[in-house]
Amino acid sequence: MxxxxxxxxxxxxxxxxxxxxxxxxxxxxxxxxxxxxxxxxxxxxxMNKVAEIRKNLESHPDLNRQSMQYSKTEGYNPLRQWVADKYSSAETEISQENVLITNGAQQSLTLLATALIDAATPIAVANPTYLGALQIFGTRRPNYITVDTDENGIIIKSLKSAFQKGVKLLYTIPDFQNPGGMIIPEDRRKKIIELAHEFDVIILEDTAYRELYYDAPPPPSLLTLEGQFLGEGQWHQAGLVIQIGTASKTLMPALRVGWTIAPLDILEKLVMLKQSNDLHSSTLNQIITHELSSSGLxxxxxxxxxxxxxxxxxxxxxxxxxxxxxxxxxxxxxxxxxxxxxxxxxxxxxxxxxxxxxxxxxxxxxxxxxxxxxxxxxxxxxxxxxxxxxxxxxxxxxxxxxxxxxxxxxxxxxxx
Amino acid sequence: MxxxxxxxxxxxxxxxxxxxxxxxxxxxxxxxxxxxxxxxxxxxxxMNKVAEIRKNLESHPDLNRQSMQYSKTEGYNPLRQWVADKYSSAETEISQENVLITNGAQQSLTLLATALIDAATPIAVANPTYLGALQIFGTRRPNYITVDTDENGIIIKSLKSAFQKGVKLLYTIPDFQNPGGMIIPEDRRKKIIELAHEFDVIILEDTAYRELYYDAPPPPSLLTLEGQFLGEGQWHQAGLVIQIGTASKTLMPALRVGWTIAPLDILEKLVMLKQSNDLHSSTLNQIITHELSSSGLxxxxxxxxxxxxxxxxxxxxxxxxxxxxxxxxxxxxxxxxxxxxxxxxxxxxxxxxxxxxxxxxxxxxxxxxxxxxxxxxxxxxxxxxxxxxxxxxxxxxxxxxxxxxxxxxxxxxxxx
Structure with a gap:
């Protein structure tokens, strides 16, 4: 046997x-x-909108056939552009070249884990944090340094102590965290950016729940704040924040559409990894996501x-x-x-x-x-x-x- | 910078x-x-069939909504059962428990590479072989042992020499290989199975082009032949052949639907890896694939x-x-x-x-x-x-x- x-x-x-x-x-x-x-x-x-989109696709036979064909690894350009426009800020203009479409935030984490984590690499995660992130990071056998949290998320003193231990990256969900539900206030967010640059630590910012606010909109994202910290246009050269997003919570999970926003040098590596992982994400589902996102979202x-x-x-x-x-x-x-x-x-x-x-x-x-x-x-x-x-x-x-x-x-x- | x-x-x-x-x-x-x-x-x-399937889905609102919801990692059961039925043979009854749905054959290779290859693991591949396999295996940094081919595919003498060097697995496309187009004849296939068992080498059989024959149907697959070699029901305990299939060449690539057929012990590990990689494949696309496969294929x-x-x-x-x-x-x-x-x-x-x-x-x-x-x-x-x-x-x-x-x-x- x-x-x-x-x-x-x-x-x-x-x-x-x-x-x-x-x-x-x-x-x-x-x-x-x-x-x-x-x-x-x-x-x-x-679902009614999805039916409309399908009907519309069927009335464009060429596009309809293309929606079922191989397509490029980076993703469907109109969707990449939509992401770029949405997440650009005054200081950081994101272009579609900075956007990779993935099979949901989970695959973004997979590609980032492969790109950045070796066995025994020290990485920082909140206590508690998203189980799915621990699962995929776990397959790289990192050395976890945990960061304590309170009702406002990551405690800065604990974060600094982790950074002093030489962690290479921090994975964090600043908005309505899974599982704790905490939202990190703006002053702590700024401290996180400062410390990241003091200690040269990459930040993986997971925004899965960001749009689902029930009281007030959340503070600026770490990506936006880092833009302010670095100054206009500087993120492209000096940025440490990589942002991960998804259509699973705002639209529909089975689209399996998410994205990663990153400076070019790392995005290109992620594209190569995505290509070797599964060539590209479903063209049809990217088209549906783009149509749903660009009207009435x-x-x-x-x-x-x-x-x-x-x-x-x-x-x-x-x-x-x-x-x-x-x-x-x-x-x-x-x-x-x-x-x-x-x-x-x-x-x-x-x-x-x-x-x-x-x-x-x-x-x-x-x-x-x-x-x-x-x-x-x-x-x-x-x-x-x-x-x-x-x-x-x-x-x-x-x-x-x-x-x-x-x-x-x-x-x-x-x-x- | x-x-x-x-x-x-x-x-x-x-x-x-x-x-x-x-x-x-x-x-x-x-x-x-x-x-x-x-x-x-x-x-x-x-495309007409796809339009029919969509229309039919839309007339079943609950199923239509479920087609956009998270679903289980293993895949859509009717599709798993279709794969199991299609690839069962007299000696080897495949059950849906042996089938994992993936984002095309490329993701099957990704999961298998992660599951089986460490840095410097010796693995055998044909010279030449599918570039996408080399790309994903390459991210695991294996030690490639190449196997020479002629117009009938893998040369057995070269394979034996590779096996003698202690390779852990062989990746092969027996039917109309990419890129060489060769088809391995039945006698060589039998030799491959015998040698795999003599040297305890795992076989990854990629069947991407198997259905696209223009002269005569190909010989039995390695999976089927191993069943004959081992005897009725033995593959589940003693099988070394893992088979990879896809809907990309026979149906449509952007469905991003493929599958892996493997004994339970390894399939369970692949399911865990798939879960940590991207949770599951698009539910909608699996339903479309199943409908297209089960009627008129x-x-x-x-x-x-x-x-x-x-x-x-x-x-x-x-x-x-x-x-x-x-x-x-x-x-x-x-x-x-x-x-x-x-x-x-x-x-x-x-x-x-x-x-x-x-x-x-x-x-x-x-x-x-x-x-x-x-x-x-x-x-x-x-x-x-x-x-x-x-x-x-x-x-x-x-x-x-x-x-x-x-x-x-x-x-x-x-x-x-």
């Missing part, structure tokens, strides 16, 4: 099955109420803000009403996630097993979001796909379960 | 811009007659065989009529490529410069298909996208250019 385990590369040996992955398998069971996935509500997808996102914002309110209100004192929770100003911290001695993975078994309720235990361990008493709730009734009912039942579990820890059953 | 070159990983430093990539950029110029790309003719795309491919087969005949006839004796050429029994070998002292890259400048003609110089150098006097012609008139005219002009260049080498101009 073949033992494949002996045949795997060192990189492949380093990867493990993810909790989220195993969880998402459960979600095929429609009787489970899921607060697990960080996924948009399909009821909000602009703000109106569509306003609708998302309205619906998701109300669900955020419902979940936070329900948590205030029902959650026992042994747990604290965040009130995110955007994104899809509420972050829960249980009493120190509680374990969210055990809680999940019970929630699934007795309540048919799912969420994501927090430990997987911690690069170097920890976070066993934390978990993530998503409010993006559930209606008010389910949110209230689910939070109530989950709260009762937590209360019961907590009491058992404090007053364990004894022989009477 | 930032020097990004210093910041690249060792893997990223190892990759170079590809000739094909630079070439494909030229092909935006419509005045160039291109025999370069290994691409299908968009005029043959089944044979009729469609028969049409491709008919059109491409005639173009193959036209090109080979034109080469017979016009090509000077200083060049030899293959007569492929399928696929998209004719392989040309010039006199030893001629250089196909120089020829390309002249062909572009004076004839506005493009092809792919062969050197890039040789893992460890060589092949400077070879090049690849594709006949898949050109009509008869262009093929005859292009081959005639190219032949004249070659004749002229050859005479200059043999009788260089001298001071009179």
């Amino acid at each position: 073949m033992n494949w385990k002996d045949k795997f590369s060192l990189d492949a040996k380093a990867i493990k099955a993810s909790d989220i992955r195993e969880l998402l398998k459960l979600l095929d069971d429609p009787s489970i109420l899921s607060f697990a996935g960080g996924i948009p509500d399909p009821a909000l997808f602009p 703000e109106t569509h996102i306003d609708k998302l803000r309205d619906v998701y914002g109300r669900r955020r309110d419902t979940m936070v209100d329900a948590l205030r009403s029902y959650m026992p004192n042994c747990a604290t929770f965040s009130r995110p100003a955007g994104g899809m996630f509420v972050w829960i911290t249980l009493a120190e001695d509680m374990d969210a993975s055990e809680l999940l097993q019970k929630a699934l078994a007795t309540e048919k309720l799912a969420f994501v235990p927090g430990a997987a979001f911690f690069a170097n361990g920890g976070g066993e008493n934390t978990f993530r709730l998503s409010f993006s796909t559930c209606d008010d009734k389910d949110i209230i009912d689910g939070v109530r039942r989950l709260s009762t379960l937590i209360q019961r579990e907590h009491l058992q820890k404090v007053h364990p059953k004894q022989w009477s | 930032m020097n990004w070159k210093d910041k690249f990983s060792l893997d990223a430093k190892a990759i170079k811009a590809s000739d094909i990539r630079e070439l494909l950029k030229l092909l935006d110029d419509p005045s160039i007659l291109s025999f370069a790309g290994g691409i299908p003719d968009p005029a043959l795309f089944p 044979e009729t469609h491919i028969d049409k491709l065989r008919d059109v491409y087969g005639r173009r193959r005949d036209t090109m080979v006839d034109a080469l017979r009529s016009y090509m000077p004796n200083c060049a030899t050429f293959s007569r492929p029994a399928g696929g998209m490529f004719v392989w040309i070998t010039l006199a030893e002292d001629m250089d196909a890259s120089e020829l390309l410069q002249k062909a572009l400048a004076t004839e506005k003609l493009a092809f792919v110089p062969g050197a890039a298909f040789f893992a460890n150098g060589g092949g400077e006097n070879t090049f690849r012609l594709s006949f898949s996208t050109c009509d008869d008139k262009d093929i005859i005219d292009g081959v005639r002009r190219l032949s004249t250019l070659i004749q002229r260049e050859h005479l200059q080498k043999v009788h260089p101009k001298q001071w009179s």
Whole structure:
């Protein structure tokens, strides 16, 4: 009998099955109420617009055929130009040459990890941070230096300490972070840019949730702030910020369209890596993304803000009403996630097993979001796909379960 | 000024811009007659069927929305089942659990390279072989052991010598190879399987061109033959053959849909890598691929065989009529490529410069298909996208250019 385990590369040996992955398998069971996935509500997808775009494509036979043909690795030029225009600032004019279209932000991370990380390269990530980033970085076997966070995201003192340890890059989600929901305020953002340049650290800025704000628009991005810091036009030569974006949260995930914005010298390398990885992204899906983006996008996102914002309110209100004192929770100003911290001695993975078994309720235990361990008493709730009734009912039942579990820890059953 | 070159990983430093990539950029110029790309003719795309599928999807609103939602990494189950059914044989029953949907064969190679190749791992590839495979394998910095070929593909003696050097895997395209067009006969295929088991070498079988036969169907695949070699059901435990397929050549490239068929232990690892690479392939494109595959595919491919087969005949006839004796050429029994070998002292890259400048003609110089150098006097012609008139005219002009260049080498101009 073949033992494949002996045949795997060192990189492949380093990867493990993810909790989220195993969880998402459960979600095929429609009787489970899921607060697990960080996924948009399909009821909000602009399907009528997609139908219009398809119909229009079909009335242009040449373009329609081209939409199914091989196309260039860099991406569909009109979409690249749309990205360039949208993310240019007064100080930093982005051109389409700075934009690579990828299969979602996840592939942007894959290409950047391959381009920049060797085995044992020290890299900084927040504690907690996006599991998918840890998964792909993990295949490069880096040396993780974790940065502590508070309700305002990355703590600068902890970041400086990480930078002093010689990290090569920082991966960060400044807006409504996955999983913590924190938004980094402008003063901290400026400090991050200053420190990056003091210590020559590359910044990978993931903007996946940036458009999904429910209170006020977020502060300028790290890309924009670095432009201000460096002065007009300087990012192209001296920039350390590489920005990653996606259509998955604002439009539709199965388009598998995201992008990377980077100075030319690194963008060219990323293009070569993308070419060797999968030649190019679906031409058709890039055309659909461009059409959806260039007309009516703000109106569509306003609708998302309205619906998701109300669900955020419902979940936070329900948590205030029902959650026992042994747990604290965040009130995110955007994104899809509420972050829960249980009493120190509680374990969210055990809680999940019970929630699934007795309540048919799912969420994501927090430990997987911690690069170097920890976070066993934390978990993530998503409010993006559930209606008010389910949110209230689910939070109530989950709260009762937590209360019961907590009491058992404090007053364990004894022989009477 | 930032020097990004210093910041690249060792893997990223190892990759170079590809000739094909630079070439494909030229092909935006419509005045160039291109025999370069290994691409299908968009005029043959089944666009009416695609329109039908879309219309049908739109009349099923739930499925239509699901086609735009995140979906599981392994792929769309009906498509996985279609692949499993199609590639099962009497001895080897493939189940959908053995199938991973990828973004085309190129991503299958990416995941397999990550899973199996460490820096300096010895791997065997044919001389010449598919450039895209060399590009992605190259990012893992393997130790290439090249295997010589003749008009029947891999030479067994050279393969055995490579296996004796301790290679871990062999990458091969047994049917109508890119770029050489060779098809490996059944006796050699059996020898490859025997040697793989004697030396414990993994076989990556790329079937990209298998369906495009113009004379007779190809012999059984390595996957099927290994099943016969091992006996009923044994591949699942003892199989060394991993098969890679794609919809890019038979249907449409921009679907970006391919697949990997592998024993469970390795398939599970590939799924984890795919998840960390880009989560999953476009749900919509998988649905379209499944619909196109499960109804009318044979009729469609028969049409491709008919059109491409005639173009193959036209090109080979034109080469017979016009090509000077200083060049030899293959007569492929399928696929998209004719392989040309010039006199030893001629250089196909120089020829390309002249062909572009004076004839506005493009092809792919062969050197890039040789893992460890060589092949400077070879090049690849594709006949898949050109009509008869262009093929005859292009081959005639190219032949004249070659004749002229050859005479200059043999009788260089001298001071009179």
